[in-house]
Amino acid sequence: MKIAVCISCVPDTTSKINFTENNTEFNKEGIQFIINPNDEFGLTKAIFIKEQNQAEVIVVSVGESSIESVLRKALAIGADSAIRIDNKAKDSICVAKNLSSYLAENKFDLIIMGKESADYNGGIVHGIVAENIGMQFVNACVGLEISDDSYIIEREMEGGTEKVKIKSPVIIAGQKGLVEEKDLKIPNMRGIMQARSKPLNVLESENFDFIQSIEFNKPSENKECVFIDEENVAELVKILNEKEKVL
Numbered sequence: 001m002k003i004a005v006c007i008s009c010v011p012d013t014t015s016k017i018n019f020t021e022n023n024t025e026f027n028k029e030g031i032q033f034i035i036n037p038n039d040e041f042g043l044t045k046a047i048f049i050k051e052q053n054q055a056e057v058i059v060v061s062v063g064e065s066s067i068e069s070v071l072r073k074a075l076a077i078g079a080d081s082a083i084r085i086d087n088k089a090k091d092s093i094c095v096a097k098n099l100s101s102y103l104a105e106n107k108f109d110l111i112i113m114g115k116e117s118a119d120y121n122g123g124i125v126h127g128i129v130a131e132n133i134g135m136q137f138v139n140a141c142v143g144l145e146i147s148d149d150s151y152i153i154e155r156e157m158e159g160g161t162e163k164v165k166i167k168s169p170v171i172i173a174g175q176k177g178l179v180e181e182k183d184l185k186i187p188n189m190r191g192i193m194q195a196r197s198k199p200l201n202v203l204e205s206e207n208f209d210f211i212q213s214i215e216f217n218k219p220s221e222n223k224e225c226v227f228i229d230e231e232n233v234a235e236l237v238k239i240l241n242e243k244e245k246v247l
Helices: 037-053 065-077 092-105 125-133 189-195 233-243
Strands: 002-006 009-010 033-035 056-063 081-086 110-114 136-147 152-157 159-169 170-174 200-204
Touching: 002 033, 002 037, 002 125, 002 159, 033 065, 033 233, 037 056, 037 065, 037 110, 037 136, 056 092, 065 081, 065 136, 065 189, 065 200, 092 125, 092 200, 110 125, 125 136, 125 170, 136 159
Parallel strands: 002 056, 002 110, 056 081, 081 200, 110 170, 136 170
Antiparallel strands: 009 033, 136 152, 152 159
8 A cells, every 4th residue: 555645844833924025935044844734644644554554655745955854754753755846835736736747657545635734724735636636535534444445534524524435546635633633643763763764755846837926914913902890881882982983
């Protein structure tokens, strides 16, 4: 069984975000990059499958050489090899097109991606890849079991969940629930040492330019809170009427 796990390298969620070049470029200075959280749930699930079914797990990512430390972490967690498609991950379509080229040429029984990335939150890469390579696709997956040549997949939907049975091969977009946070694998010393000798191959990419970012803007700062004594209703009414203009 051969599994591809497509991962994105995103800024740590505790990082302070800033932009340069008149708000047209993300400022990477001082930023720590991590495996996209939704992708990490998928990677952990793939490792569990590997342990139970003797599968081969390959992590694939689009990015420049700076992401190789994150790919090494994925190898330390338990992936067998890594592929870096050498291109700046400029937008969702660029990433999807480059992933499609690789995945179309290399056959997999299961392709796991995260439902969305924590940076741009586009949530469209997996759907584009599935269409490009003509593979079945299930989104928002919170459960996955293997049954012979089929998968039993539980997916989140409005108001509840749905279980589906689908034959291999398939692309799934995972999230929390595919595994729980407590089950996420942390690299140990043995894994880190083994990761140094595992293959990390760099592939040339095609240059897909579809979207140009004109400007980024951070959310506006929250307004100062005004505290009013619970018995001073008159003051509250006055503020809502004269200052906030909502009455």
